[in-house]
């Protein structure tokens with residue numbers, strides 16, 4: 001029987017900021033500009049529409065990773081779990097939209113994710129490592145921003161919802177980092193992660209402030 005080498009994404013509990021056994025962590029180099037939260041709270045319907053789109057794209061990204069690496073069982077299993085969990089998030093956000101008589105918007109390219117994906121290198125091992133670390137960084141920023149919404153939204157129900165979403169995205173970045181350590185040469189992970197975090201801080205600082213996740 002195949003050994004399960006990764007934690008169940010649906011498991012509750014750990015909110016630790018480092019990955020067990022490796023000491024590895026994803027520490028953002030720039031906190032989100034406070035004007036971002038102001039923009040989100042000033043047009044929460046726009047944020048919700050974008051959030052639905054982000055969850056759907058996150059699920060699709062996990063499915064694409066699973067399809068790309070059918071020969072890596074730990075990665076395949078983790079991406080199947082992730083695709084299902086992100087789709088669950090999408091379903092929950094769609095319910096919030098419907099309750100508010102809002103419609104999801106069209107899926108548009110996310111400039112933040114596009115800019116990070118542009119950093120992904122060619123070469124099979126470089127490509128795999130970069131895809132996993134970009135995933136870790138995107139999830140880490142998502143966890144930070146959903147946590148900001150959870151702390152600040154005036155509606156208790158939405159505070160609770162975004163607290164759960166933030167915890168979930170927090171588990172996702174740990175999963176991506178664990179996969180990077182598991183699937184790639186461990187000595188490459190930290191250096192490449194630092195490079196991508198520097199780039200991420202530049203990207204996030206250059207984006208316009210708007211009522212969207214990025």
Ligand SMILES: [Fe+2]
Nearest residue numbers: 055058086089
């Ligand atoms: Fe999600």
Ligand SMILES: [Fe+2]
Nearest residue numbers: 058139169172
């Ligand atoms: Fe996620």
